Amino acid sequence: MSEAPIIRVRGLVTRFGKHTVHDGLDLDVQRGEIIGVVGGSGTGKSVLLHEVVGLLKPVAGDITVFGENVRDTGPEEYRSLRRRWGVMFQGGALFSSLNVQQNVEAPMREQLDLMPQTRAALAAIKVRMVGLPDNALLKMPSELSGGMRKRAGFARAIALDPEIVFLDEPTAGLDPIGAAAFDSLIAQLRHALGLTVFMVTHDLDSLHAICDRIAVLAEGRVIAVGTMAQMQDIDHPWVQAYFKGPRARAARAQAKAN
Amino acid sequence: MPDRTAFLASDGQPARLELVDRRFVFAGDVLISNVETLDVMHGSADTIDLSNVARLDTAGAWAVVSLERRLQDEGLFPLITGASKPQSALIETLRLNMPQAVAAPLPHITMTDGIALIGRKAVLALHKIMAIVGFLGAVVATLAKLALHPSRIRWTALTHHMHQVGLNAVPIVALMAFLIGVVLAFQGAAQLRQFGAEVFVVDLIAISILRELGILLTAIIVAGRSGSAFTAAIGSMKMRQEIDAMRTIGLDPITVLVVPRVLALILVLPVLGIIANLAGLVGGALMSWIELGVSPSVFQSRLVSNTSAWHLGVGVIKAPFFALIIGIVGCFEGMQVGGDAESLGHLTSTSVVLAIFLVITTDALFSIFFAVLGV
Numbered sequence: 001m002s003e004a005p006i007i008r009v010r011g012l013v014t015r016f017g018k019h020t021v022h023d024g025l026d027l028d029v030q031r032g033e034i035i036g037v038v039g040g041s042g043t044g045k046s047v048l049l050h051e052v053v054g055l056l057k058p059v060a061g062d063i064t065v066f067g068e069n070v071r072d073t074g075p076e077e078y079r080s081l082r083r084r085w086g087v088m089f090q091g092g093a094l095f096s097s098l099n100v101q102q103n104v105e106a107p108m109r110e111q112l113d114l115m116p117q118t119r120a121a122l123a124a125i126k127v128r129m130v131g132l133p134d135n136a137l138l139k140m141p142s143e144l145s146g147g148m149r150k151r152a153g154f155a156r157a158i159a160l161d162p163e164i165v166f167l168d169e170p171t172a173g174l175d176p177i178g179a180a181a182f183d184s185l186i187a188q189l190r191h192a193l194g195l196t197v198f199m200v201t202h203d204l205d206s207l208h209a210i211c212d213r214i215a216v217l218a219e220g221r222v223i224a225v226g227t228m229a230q231m232q233d234i235d236h237p238w239v240q241a242y243f244k245g246p247r248a249r250a251a252r253a254q255a256k257a258n
Numbered sequence: 259m260p261d262r263t264a265f266l267a268s269d270g271q272p273a274r275l276e277l278v279d280r281r282f283v284f285a286g287d288v289l290i291s292n293v294e295t296l297d298v299m300h301g302s303a304d305t306i307d308l309s310n311v312a313r314l315d316t317a318g319a320w321a322v323v324s325l326e327r328r329l330q331d332e333g334l335f336p337l338i339t340g341a342s343k344p345q346s347a348l349i350e351t352l353r354l355n356m357p358q359a360v361a362a363p364l365p366h367i368t369m370t371d372g373i374a375l376i377g378r379k380a381v382l383a384l385h386k387i388m389a390i391v392g393f394l395g396a397v398v399a400t401l402a403k404l405a406l407h408p409s410r411i412r413w414t415a416l417t418h419h420m421h422q423v424g425l426n427a428v429p430i431v432a433l434m435a436f437l438i439g440v441v442l443a444f445q446g447a448a449q450l451r452q453f454g455a456e457v458f459v460v461d462l463i464a465i466s467i468l469r470e471l472g473i474l475l476t477a478i479i480v481a482g483r484s485g486s487a488f489t490a491a492i493g494s495m496k497m498r499q500e501i502d503a504m505r506t507i508g509l510d511p512i513t514v515l516v517v518p519r520v521l522a523l524i525l526v527l528p529v530l531g532i533i534a535n536l537a538g539l540v541g542g543a544l545m546s547w548i549e550l551g552v553s554p555s556v557f558q559s560r561l562v563s564n565t566s567a568w569h570l571g572v573g574v575i576k577a578p579f580f581a582l583i584i585g586i587v588g589c590f591e592g593m594q595v596g597g598d599a600e601s602l603g604h605l606t607s608t609s610v611v612l613a614i615f616l617v618i619t620t621d622a623l624f625s626i627f628f629a630v631l632g633v
Contacts, residue, residue, distance in 0.1 A: 096598040108290070118294055122317055124357035129316075134357065142598035160290060161315035192351040193316065194344055 004067065006031045006164060006196050007052060012061035014047055021047055022058070023220030031163075034190060034197040036207045039217030040238060045200040046090075048217070049166055052198070053087055054078060065164070083111050086162040090169050092153030094141040100127060100152045101137040107159045126155040129192075131185055147178045151185075158189065167199040171206050183209045204248050208255035216242075271312060277301045282325060282336075285310035288318030298325040302332060309340025319345070319352045327356065393590045394582075397520060400512045415518035423484045423519075424526030428533060430483070431476050435534035438471055439463060439541025447549045456550045460560040463542035468569040472538050473531040474621055477580035480527060481613040485588035488519050489609040492592025493602045501593075511593075520585035527581035528574050535573065568633055576624050580617050587613040 005028035012025040021044035029035050039045050050056040052063055054070045063070045068081060086107075094103045104123040108114055114122075127137055130151040141149055150170065157165050170186065171179035187210045190197055201207065207214055207228060214231055216224040216239055224234045231243045242248065271286040275296040280303040288296070288311055298321055306325060308314070314322075322338065329336045341349060404411050446462045492515055495501055501511050539561070546552040591609035595602050 096600045112291055114290075115294060118317075121357060122290070122320060125316060125320055125352065125355050128355035128357060129351065140598070142596060142600075158316075161317070188351075191344075192348045 003031055005029055006066060007198065008062070008064045009048075009052065010062045012048075012051065012063065013059045014044060014051065014056075015059050020220055022061075025061070025217075025221045027215055027222050027225070029164075029196065029198055031196055032190075032194065033212040034186070034199065034210050036211035036214045037198070037200045037217060038202065038207065038214060038242065043217040044220075045217055046168055049087075049168055049198070049200050053085065053166055054081075079111075083160055084162055085164040085166065086157030086160065087166045088150070088153045088157040088168065088170065090172065091146070092141070092149035092151075094144075094149060094152055094156070096141050099138050099140050100132070100144070100155075103141070103152060104155045104159050107156065111160060123155075123159070126159055127152070129158075129189065130155040131181065147174050147182075150174065150182065154182075154185070158193065158195070161193055162195070164196045164198060167197060167201075169200055169202065171201065171203045176205075179203060179205065180209070186210055204243075204251035205254065208251050273318070277303060281305045281307050283307045283310060284318075284322065287311075287313040288321060289313060289315045290317035293317040293321050296321055298328065302329060302334060304334060304336055306336050306338045307340050308338060308345060311341075311345065314341075314345050314348060316348065316352065319348045320356075322349055323352045323356055390586065390590055393593070394586050396512055397516055397586060397589075400510070400517055401521070404513070404517060410513065411521075412514060412518050415514070416522055419519050419522035420526050422487075423480065423522050424530060427480060427483055427526075427530060431479055431530050431534050432537040434475060434479060435467070435472055435537040436541035438475060439467060439538035439543075440545045442466060442471075442538075443542040443545035444549060447546070451550070457552060457556070457560065459542075459546050459550060459552065460557050461564055463546070464539065464561050464565040465569055467538040467542065468535055468565070468573050470573065470621070470625075472535040473573045473577050473580065474617070476530050476534045477527065477577070477584065477617045478614055480523070480530065480581075481584045481588075481617060482610055484523065485584045485613045486606050486610050488585065488588030489592040489595075489606045490602065492516075492589055493595035493605060496593060496595045497599075497602065516585075516589040519589060520582065523581035523585040524578045527584075528577035531574055531577045535570065572624075572628055572633060576621065579620055579624075583616045583620060584613045587616065 007027070007029035009025060009027040012022045014020070014022040021042075025048070027048075037045050037048065047056060051058050052065065052070065054073070057071060065081065066084060068077060070081070073081060094100070095106065098106065101120065101123045104126050105119045108119050108122065124134070124137060128134065132148060132151050132155070136144065136148060136152070141152070144152060150173075154165075154167075154170070157167075167186070171182050174182060183206050186197060186199075189195060190210075197210075199206075199211075211228070213225060213227060215222050216231070216234070216236075218236070218238050223236055224231065224239055226234075228243075231239060234240070234243075273288045273292045273296055274283075274285040275298070276283045276285070282301070282303045282305070284296075284307065306322060308322065311318070326336050326338065338346075338349065442463050443459055446459045447456060450456050450458055450462070492501075495515070501515075504511050504514060543552075543554055543557040546557055547554060588609050591605045591612070594605055
């Protein structure tokens with residue numbers, strides 16, 4: 001992959017008070033790949049995601065997305081950047097006063113001037129693409145189950161056909177069948193829409209099933225990046241424990257069986 | 259890996275759709291931002307040619323598949339040619355996910371529907387009244403149980419709420435009553451001066467504030483201040499399943515959450531009412547002095563000689579009832595909160611409106627009651 005990375009993080013430092021979360025973190029994400037970010041609790045995975053999409057300002061370091069610096073963009077550039085990525089938060093973060101269709105239409109409404117019928121048709125397509133039934137369109141978020149809410153959040157994230165999708169724990173809280181379905185949904189839409197996927201996850205099955213590369217966060221930096229196979233050979237206690245633990249063995253067996 | 263060429267400019271080239279020799283030719287960047295400029299509703303052809311398309315997104319593919327569907331409906335079998343591999347994949351995904359083009363007809367509302375709606379609302383209102391009365395019963399029963407075992411009362415919570423609801427409300431209640439006293443004296447003076455009966459302003463202020471306004475306005479302020487806070491606090495606990503958690507470990511939400519709040523209100527509202535009465539009288543006396551020259555000593559002697567203590571009694575007797583209403587409504591609405599933030603806001607405002615409405619209604623009933631008694 002000779003192309004310039006689509007997301008480039010250099011020397012990132014994040015501190016909350018005296019607590020240092022990231023201490024000189026570097027990470028590159030290539031166009032078109034699915035990268036899984038893993039790490040123990042409190043290693044700043046979600047914080048990293050929030051910083052890359054510009055919701056949090058790091059203390060030091062550079063973050064460039066599509067070659068543009070996220071930290072120093074003006075409101076106008078930030079607006080056009082936002083149009084090129086979609087974010088799905090942990091619980092879906094649907095707007096509770098809008099139904100699913102209006103939620104999916106919200107980014108189109110904000111960024112483009114479309115006719116209501118076009119918006120409705122595109123929203124219906126996106127909702128079907130994420131595997132929700134048609135009757136979910138008019139439901140309020142409070143009437144949806146957790147898994148459906150995540151799917152609707154995903155539909156909103158891909159409403160504008162973004163180039164990058166950020167997913168924060170997409171399979172957390174789903175049953176194994178739902179999680180597997182969500183994994184194949186991500187892979188399928190990556191293929192159809194040409195997405196680059198940046199996902200924070202704990203789910204070893206997801207890592208096996210769909211991630212092209214894995215970045216491991218520990219000690220305030222990325223201690224290892226590579227494919228699942230390469231992870232087996234990294235000599236670091238946390239990486240060993242994570243990728244060679246009993247759950248990892250089960251997930252690996254599962255992945256082989258498929 | 260799918261290949262989708264990067265463009266830094268988000269707009270790119272314009273999309274075009276031309277009909278040449280029974281061939282629909284798409285060209286340029288067919289994207290969500292310009293898909294509406296294409297007319298896919300007219301003309302017929304046997305081939306849809308995508309070889310000149312630079313970029314195609316979901317919306318563009320939707321236009322292509324819509325065109326294909328329309329031609330199929332007209333009995334043709336259009337071929338899609340020239341699509342790159344990822345584009346074909348996207349078109350295939352779209353084919354599988356096209357929404358059924360059925361627009362739900364707007365429901366026509368007839369007279370009967372209107373009447374049925376009124377009936378449904380009436381039944382709902384009735385159910386709500388029954389639910390509130392049931393809740394009141396549960397709280398009173400718990401209160402009675404706690405009266406037998408006072409050690410089970412949550413004293414810390416009770417004092418905390420008394421502080422919040424009572425002490426912290428003193429400045430606003432006193433200021434409000436003071437201003438009402440000033441206004442009454444000012445308005446009363448203008449009218450009474452016409453008859454040369456300025457000194458009756460003392461009776462006017464004393465009776466209206468002690469009997470009605472002091473306690474009523476205090477209750478309204480407390481409903482807005484504390485009733486809404488009760489709903490919001492209990493409601494957000496309900497949203498985060500704290501109430502369920504309490505039940506599972508054997509804590510009764512009514513004992514732990516509702517009784518301390520209601521009891522605190524019942525205890526402090528009479529005190530707040532008396533403070534409001536005092537502040538109102540001070541405001542009235544001050545304005546009478548400035549506007550009518552009724553000196554504070556005259557005001558005081560006339561107040562003592564002409565106003566029976568019953569006026570104060572009639573006002574303060576109502577306070578615990580108002581407190582019960584505000585507390586019960588505030589906690590009840592909090593318990594009704596469902597899973598979403600919307601219902602929390604909605605029920606908080608319902609709680610305030612309902613509490614104030616019930617307080618004023620009760621006040622009217624008390625007026626009739628005291629009139630019949632001749633107090």
